[in-house]
Amino acid sequence: MLIYSIFLIIVIIILLFSSKTFSPIPYFPSQPVDLPLIVKALNLRNNQTIIDLGAGDGIVIFKAATQAQKKKLNAKFIAVEINPVLILILHLRRLFHPNRKNIKIIHEDIFNINFKDFIDFTDLMTIYLYISPWFLEKTISSINQQLAIRNQQLTIVSYMYPIKSMKKVEKIIKGKNNIFVYS
Numbered sequence: 001m002l003i004y005s006i007f008l009i010i011v012i013i014i015l016l017f018s019s020k021t022f023s024p025i026p027y028f029p030s031q032p033v034d035l036p037l038i039v040k041a042l043n044l045r046n047n048q049t050i051i052d053l054g055a056g057d058g059i060v061i062f063k064a065a066t067q068a069q070k071k072k073l074n075a076k077f078i079a080v081e082i083n084p085v086l087i088l089i090l091h092l093r094r095l096f097h098p099n100r101k102n103i104k105i106i107h108e109d110i111f112n113i114n115f116k117d118f119i120d121f122t123d124l125m126t127i128y129l130y131i132s133p134w135f136l137e138k139t140i141s142s143i144n145q146q147l148a149i150r151n152q153q154l155t156i157v158s159y160m161y162p163i164k165s166m167k168k169v170e171k172i173i174k175g176k177n178n179i180f181v182y183s
C-alpha cells in the first residue's frame, strides 16, 4: 500500500512538472554560482519591491531577502509561481526564513496577474525573469500593459536571455550566464 502511495505521489509530481498547464515554462533554477551577481543586479534598496515572475523554488528571492535583512533594508519580495509543488516548497521555505515578514508567495499565472492586487505603486519596482525566450516578450508586453499607464519606474533583470523589445540595456553582468539589466 505504502509503495503504491509513493508511486502515485511521484507520478503526480512528474505530471505537474511536465504538464503544459501547470508548468508552461519548464523549471530550471538560476545557477547558484551566479546568485551573488544576480543579487547585485537587483540593486537592493529601501522602499523597493522585487518580484520573481516564475519563482521556481525561490532560490533568488530567498537569497535576496537574506541580503536585504543583513543590510537592514525594508525591501519587499514577491514570488509568483504556477506549479503547486513549487508553491508548497516556497511556502515551507518562507516559513523558516528570518525575513519572512517581507516575503509574499503568490500562486498565479504570470499572464493573468493583476499587479495592483499586491503592489504598492509608490515603491521602486524590480522584476526578475528567468523564463524561456519565446515567453519573454509575451511577459514583457503583459507587464508593460499594466505598468506603463502608471508611469511606474521599473527595472527588469533578465537571467540568461536578452529582451529584444527593450532597447536600452543598462548593463550586462557576466557570470556563468549573462544577466541583463534594463531600466
Ligand SMILES: C[S@@+](CC[C@H](N)C(=O)[O-])C[C@H]1O[C@@H](n2cnc3c(N)ncnc32)[C@H](O)[C@@H]1O
Residues within 6 Å of the ligand: 022, 023, 024, 025, 026, 027, 028, 029, 030, 052, 053, 054, 055, 056, 057, 058, 059, 060, 080, 081, 082, 083, 086, 108, 109, 110, 111, 129, 130, 131, 132, 159
Ligand atoms: C526557468 S524557471 C526559473 C525559476 C526561478 N525564477 C529561478 O530563477 O530559479 C521558470 C519558472 O516559471 C514557472 N512558470 C512557468 N509558467 C508560469 C506561469 N504561466 N505563471 C507562473 N509561473 C510560471 C515554472 O514553474 C518555473 O518554476
